[in-house]
Amino acid sequence: MPDGLSLMLMPSRTKTTLATLQACKRDRRKFAVLTCYDFTVARLMSEAGVDVILVGDTYGEVCLGHTSTLPVKLDHLLVVTEAVRRGAPSAFVIGDMPYLTYQVSETEAIRNAGRFMAEAGCDAVKIEVDRRLVRTVEALSTASIPVIAHLGLKPQSIHAHGGYRAQGKDAVSALRLVEDAALMEQAGAVALLLEAVPNEVAQTIAERTTLPVIGCVAGPHCDGTVVVLHDMLGFGGGHPPRSVKRYANLHDVLVGAFSEYVEDIAQQAFPTVENGLTMSPQELEMLRDLLASRGVRAPQGDTQTPARAARETLA
Numbered sequence: 001m002p003d004g005l006s007l008m009l010m011p012s013r014t015k016t017t018l019a020t021l022q023a024c025k026r027d028r029r030k031f032a033v034l035t036c037y038d039f040t041v042a043r044l045m046s047e048a049g050v051d052v053i054l055v056g057d058t059y060g061e062v063c064l065g066h067t068s069t070l071p072v073k074l075d076h077l078l079v080v081t082e083a084v085r086r087g088a089p090s091a092f093v094i095g096d097m098p099y100l101t102y103q104v105s106e107t108e109a110i111r112n113a114g115r116f117m118a119e120a121g122c123d124a125v126k127i128e129v130d131r132r133l134v135r136t137v138e139a140l141s142t143a144s145i146p147v148i149a150h151l152g153l154k155p156q157s158i159h160a161h162g163g164y165r166a167q168g169k170d171a172v173s174a175l176r177l178v179e180d181a182a183l184m185e186q187a188g189a190v191a192l193l194l195e196a197v198p199n200e201v202a203q204t205i206a207e208r209t210t211l212p213v214i215g216c217v218a219g220p221h222c223d224g225t226v227v228v229l230h231d232m233l234g235f236g237g238g239h240p241p242r243s244v245k246r247y248a249n250l251h252d253v254l255v256g257a258f259s260e261y262v263e264d265i266a267q268q269a270f271p272t273v274e275n276g277l278t279m280s281p282q283e284l285e286m287l288r289d290l291l292a293s294r295g296v297r298a299p300q301g302d303t304q305t306p307a308r309a310a311r312e313t314l315a
């Protein structure tokens, strides 16, 4: 095991809380975080023991087909988050606040974050920050809303960043990130998320803070790691980091299944009589009589596919 640390998985059925994540930090146990966007997959993640689920605004890219996260709507993401919560009642579910739902004013930030907590049943919300949003983090914390401060590459700021670019690669910007992380802790953030920052910067931040630190392309030194679901399953779409580890190639599995289905339909290999429903002999007999009294030829019976029988009957 790396660095002699215990990578013991937490039991999947006990509720993961902030206290659990703090204990992971204290005891140097790693925790797994995945993004998720629906009830079914949330249920599977829960079964697999995923500790923390982020209902990321990457939803806009990987599920809705937008080229960035900017168009994601609050009401829409709340519905998705609620569904994930239902699928994974024991996971620590993080709601991701969409673009312009927390930047305009602290009052709006509290009102919108409160909806993730009250309506969607989240355990915490995440916002993309730097030192200019310290007061927002303070306001959320004062309103008893656990807030996770997302630093580094902030996808809602791609136009300001000039694209999806790693952050903190030079000494001056790295120092700024280290300072921003400390400011977020002072402001009352309950955890940090570092995206696309060098391993050394992530390690410096993780070692200096008492907060659990979640890394996203931030190397092995963070307390937890988050991966976008579609990237780890090999679906394609969105902005997969070059270095992402793929755990499945669902692109090929699904395209294979869909192609087989199309072929089955063309070859009339599906649906067969066995894939349809049949009438009782008595009802069928009655139907024949009724049809005959109207001059309609009766179906031949179930030696043919129901679809073909229906076509012939109507012919």
Ligand code: KIV
Residues within 6 Å of the ligand: 035, 054, 055, 056, 057, 058, 059, 096, 193, 195, 216, 226, 228
């Ligand atoms: O929205 C999201 O999925 C995220 C992760 C990339 C960290 O913020």
